[in-house]
Amino acid sequence: MALPALAVSTDQGQMNGQGLEGFYRAGRRLLSRCQVRVAGREPVAVQARMLSADSARFVATVLPSADGGPDPDVVVERTRHADGTERITLRSAASRPLRLPIEVSLGTDLAELGAVASGRAGPELPASVHDSGMRWSSGTGHCMVTAVPAPKDALASAGLLRWELHLAPGGTQSVELRVRPDGGGPVRAVGHGATSPLSSARAAGDDPAAQRLLDASVADLRALLLRDPAHPADVYVAAGAPWRCGLAPAEALTTARMALPLGTRLAVGTLRTLARGQLTEAGPRTGMIPGPIRDAGPHLPPSCTGIEATLLFPALLAEAWRWGTPEKDVEELLPPAERCLRWLLGAVEDGEFVRDPHPDRRSDGLARCEIQAHAHRAALLGADLLDGHGRAGGADLRAWAGRMRARFREEFWLADRVGGRPAAARLGDGRPVPFLTGGAAHLLDTGLLGSGALAPGLLDKVQTEQLARLLGGPAMDSGWGLRSLGAKEAAYNPFGHRGGAVRVHETAVAVSGLAAAGYEKEAGSLLRGALAAAMAFECRLPEMYGGEQRSEGGAPLPHPAACRPAAISAAAGVQLLTGLAGMRPDAPAGTVTLRPVRSAPLGEVGLTGLRVSGAPFSVRVSRLGLAMVEEAADGLQLGV
Numbered sequence: 001m002a003l004p005a006l007a008v009s010t011d012q013g014q015m016n017g018q019g020l021e022g023f024y025r026a027g028r029r030l031l032s033r034c035q036v037r038v039a040g041r042e043p044v045a046v047q048a049r050m051l052s053a054d055s056a057r058f059v060a061t062v063l064p065s066a067d068g069g070p071d072p073d074v075v076v077e078r079t080r081h082a083d084g085t086e087r088i089t090l091r092s093a094a095s096r097p098l099r100l101p102i103e104v105s106l107g108t109d110l111a112e113l114g115a116v117a118s119g120r121a122g123p124e125l126p127a128s129v130h131d132s133g134m135r136w137s138s139g140t141g142h143c144m145v146t147a148v149p150a151p152k153d154a155l156a157s158a159g160l161l162r163w164e165l166h167l168a169p170g171g172t173q174s175v176e177l178r179v180r181p182d183g184g185g186p187v188r189a190v191g192h193g194a195t196s197p198l199s200s201a202r203a204a205g206d207d208p209a210a211q212r213l214l215d216a217s218v219a220d221l222r223a224l225l226l227r228d229p230a231h232p233a234d235v236y237v238a239a240g241a242p243w244r245c246g247l248a249p250a251e252a253l254t255t256a257r258m259a260l261p262l263g264t265r266l267a268v269g270t271l272r273t274l275a276r277g278q279l280t281e282a283g284p285r286t287g288m289i290p291g292p293i294r295d296a297g298p299h300l301p302p303s304c305t306g307i308e309a310t311l312l313f314p315a316l317l318a319e320a321w322r323w324g325t326p327e328k329d330v331e332e333l334l335p336p337a338e339r340c341l342r343w344l345l346g347a348v349e350d351g352e353f354v355r356d357p358h359p360d361r362r363s364d365g366l367a368r369c370e371i372q373a374h375a376h377r378a379a380l381l382g383a384d385l386l387d388g389h390g391r392a393g394g395a396d397l398r399a400w401a402g403r404m405r406a407r408f409r410e411e412f413w414l415a416d417r418v419g420g421r422p423a424a425a426r427l428g429d430g431r432p433v434p435f436l437t438g439g440a441a442h443l444l445d446t447g448l449l450g451s452g453a454l455a456p457g458l459l460d461k462v463q464t465e466q467l468a469r470l471l472g473g474p475a476m477d478s479g480w481g482l483r484s485l486g487a488k489e490a491a492y493n494p495f496g497h498r499g500g501a502v503r504v505h506e507t508a509v510a511v512s513g514l515a516a517a518g519y520e521k522e523a524g525s526l527l528r529g530a531l532a533a534a535m536a537f538e539c540r541l542p543e544m545y546g547g548e549q550r551s552e553g554g555a556p557l558p559h560p561a562a563c564r565p566a567a568i569s570a571a572a573g574v575q576l577l578t579g580l581a582g583m584r585p586d587a588p589a590g591t592v593t594l595r596p597v598r599s600a601p602l603g604e605v606g607l608t609g610l611r612v613s614g615a616p617f618s619v620r621v622s623r624l625g626l627a628m629v630e631e632a633a634d635g636l637q638l639g640v
Contacts, residue, residue: 001223001241001565002054002082002189008242011048013058013078017107017124020116020242023084023179027245029116030143031179032124033107033159036076036088038062039100043076050538053219053565054082054189073098074167082223083189084179092167099166102175106145106159110138113242127159134159135182142182147175190225190235197235197265198222199611203577206603206623209531209539210577216539217573220565221259225266228273235269237571240543240563249274249291249309251568254505257316258571260323261578263611267320268329274313275336287343289313297484297498298491299435300425301366304356311354311374313340318381319448321388324587324613334389341382341393344375345400353404353426367426370439372408373458376401377447380455388450388588408458419466422459436470437498438484438506443467444513452584452593452639454516464517471510472522479550480533481507482526487547494547501544501559504530508572512579515597524601527576531602534573541569580605581627586639587613592632593639598625612636 001007004026015021017033024030036043043060050056057079061072073094080086092098111121127134132150136143151161165173190196198221203214221237226247228234237255239248253274256267279288291306314337321330348354354375355365379401383394412423414434422440423432444467446455459467470476475486481502485492493499507530514523529550534541536555543566546557558564580602582595592612600623608618608631615633622628629638 001220003224003226003238003241003245005082005084005189006241006245007056007080007082007084009080011058012045013048013060013080014042022108022116024113024242025084025181027113028141029108029111029113029121030084030181031106031108031145032111032121033105034086034177035105036078037103037105038074038076038090044072050540051079053216053223056080074100086177086179087174088177089172089174090165090167091172092170094167095169097166097168099164102163102165104147104161104175104177106134106161108136108143110136110141110143112140113245117243124159127156129154129156133161133177137182144180144182146178146180148178149175189223190227196222197225197269198259198262199609199616201262201574201578201607201609203605203607205605207531207605209535210602210605212539213531213534213573214577216534217541217570218262220540220570221255221262221567221574224565224567224570228269228276231272231276233269234272235266236273237266237270237567239568240566243561243563247273248305249289250305250312253309253312253316255567255571257312257319258505258508258568258575260320261574261583261610261612264320264323264325264614267316268325268333271313271317271320271333271336274309275333278336278339280339284347285343287339287341287346289340295498296368297437298493298496299433299485299499300368301356303368303371307354307356307371308374310340310343311371311378313337313378314382314385315374315378315447318385321385322448322450322587323585324611324615326614330389334385334391337382337385338391338393341378341386341397344378344382345396348375348400353408355428365428366433368439369412369422369424369437370442372404372412373442373445376404376408376458377445377455379404381447381449384449384455405456405458409460409463413459413463419469420463421470422463422467435489436476436486438476438482438503438510440467441471441482441506441510441513444517445509446513446516448584450586450589451591452586452595454584457517465519468514468517468519468522471514472519472525474549477522477525477529478502478547479529480545480547480556481530482510483547484544487549495557495559497544497559497561500547502533502547502556503544504541504566504569504572505543508575508579511576515579515582516595520597520599520601523597524599527601530572530576537564539573540565541573542566543569577605578607578610581607581619581621583610583612583617583619584639585612589639590635591637591639592617592629594619594627594629596621596625596627600625606630 015034022032062074107124133146153162289309353367379397383397387394425433542562542564584593606620618631
């Protein structure tokens with residue numbers, strides 16, 4: 001994948017026009033069928049692997065004749081790129097010259113991705129011979145496939161291109177296919193080249209899985225980058241492929257926040273893009289960032305992601321400022337951040353909780369646990385941001401956060417004989433929803449202030465200790481990561497996307513929050529589980545996967561509706577690994593504080609190619625849990 005282009009096939013290499021198979025560009029399937037036959041036979045697949053986020057290699061063999069023994073005479077290698085290019089290479093392993101006919105059967109329906117996913121794609125369109133390939137047309141568009149070298153024969157009725165290749169012993173011959181919209185040129189992926197907003201971070205150390213995961217995470221994030229067409233300098237991430245190749249505001253903000261160690265340009269582009277859609281007309285929703293409704297699992301009604309995005313906006317800007325966003329960009333984005341914060345203070349009655357689905361129905365709305373965490377963090381980080389730029393309002397935000405914190409500790413915490421737990425939510429009439437969910441991990445995610453300090457959390461010390469025990473217990477820690485619902489809760493379902501499945505983002509939040517609070521044993525267990533799951537998925541983590549308990553010889557099962565790759569899980573991979581160093585930068589003050597994970601759960605880890613204050617930053621954490629800066633911006637001092 002390299003958005004706006006992607007290619008989907010099975011590990012056999014053939015595209016048979018079944019399911020989602022095909023080449024896509026900007027949400028339309030340009031080619032659904034691409035089948036190769038050599039000497040009248042379909043090659044036997046022997047290997048498939050990803051070469052990078054945007055390319056894959058398929059290897060197959062052919063035995064042209066039945067009287068040559070068991071060994072194949074020809075190796076067929078197909079190198080497929082997301083941009084619509086495929087090279088088919090035949091390599092002879094025979095001791096005699098070979099004369100081989102090769103056929104490529106092509107077809108397409110030019111269907112939209114949504115229609116393909118829902119089974120409404122329709123029949124293949126008739127083809128016509130065009131130049132050195134085929135062309136298809138419909139009322140919605142045109143597509144063409146060109147071939148180099150030109151085929152010897154082309155049969156439009158079957159969408160068939162034919163060549164006759166001559167292979168000397170040990171020789172090779174290649175055919176290249178190029179799939180394009182009629183008149184379209186090569187896809188220029190946003191994340192490729194020197195203009196990528198994400199640095200090329202690397203990890204090295206005792207555990208080789210760390211390097212593999214960081215490489216794959218950065219590559220997948222780059223493959224998911226998109227540009228605002230009206231403002232091409234502004235880049236943001238799509239939610240994931242193949243189902244959600246567009247902007248999801250809350251997830252884009254969360255991804256940009258977790259990816260801050262790779263630079264602040266993604267955060268700035270995301271904030272600018274969303275600021276242009278902020279609601280500014282007078283009314284109860286003034287200042288909100290719009291977002292779609294999201295299913296919230298078996299125990300809660302759907303949630304408004306616009307509220308989450310509105311609260312994430314000022315928090316991301318505040319932390320991006322600490323990581324080194326240029327002041328001119330911060331000044332430009334301060335007004336929309338202030339509007340988000342004014343919405344927070346104006347939409348919530350004094351001492352009340354933030355309720356769904358929107359403020360004009362707050363009297364009977366649902367107050368979700370994680371939304372309170374987002375609101376509290378937005379208020380404290382927003383106050384820090386306003387104070388740092390001489391803006392008014394910081395004192396009001398801190399006072400509101402203090403009142404909310406006191407009420408949350410009293411009303412959201414459900415006491416019991418074993419130490420209690422936070423409620424998943426509170427209903428409009430005050431009744432709690434008493435289930436333990438992965439969303440509780442956000443209570444440990446407090447946010448970065450100046451001088452390497454963290455904002456105070458919603459829970460007190462005793463409650464934090466109890467939550468750490470719960471998140472590290474077998475009901476929540478599946479051995480592959482954090483479950484989205486405790487295994488002992490009613491309606492638990494290991495494949496429930498918010499009812500028991502492991503969500504990578506929540507696992508990363510829990511690991512960082514637990515480590516920052518000093519609960520490194522629990523953090524290390526979740527980290528090692530997530531890393532083991534990443535290896536099982538070849539380091540391309542889906543956004544969620546089955547929450548069955550890990551067993552010897554077992555493997556995590558992907559959720560059938562999960563995007564893979566997904567921006568939020570790729571960024572979670574970055575946070576899981578960079579969090580080992582505990583970097584807390586304060587670029588305006590010219591300092592960076594390190595709070596490494598002392599238990600060193602992955603042994604020694606060296607991180608290079610990160611960015612702090614706009615300059616390369618490298619740090620190494622030893623097996624003893626000691627951190628040492630190896631590269632930093634001129635003038636950047638190590639904080640205490």
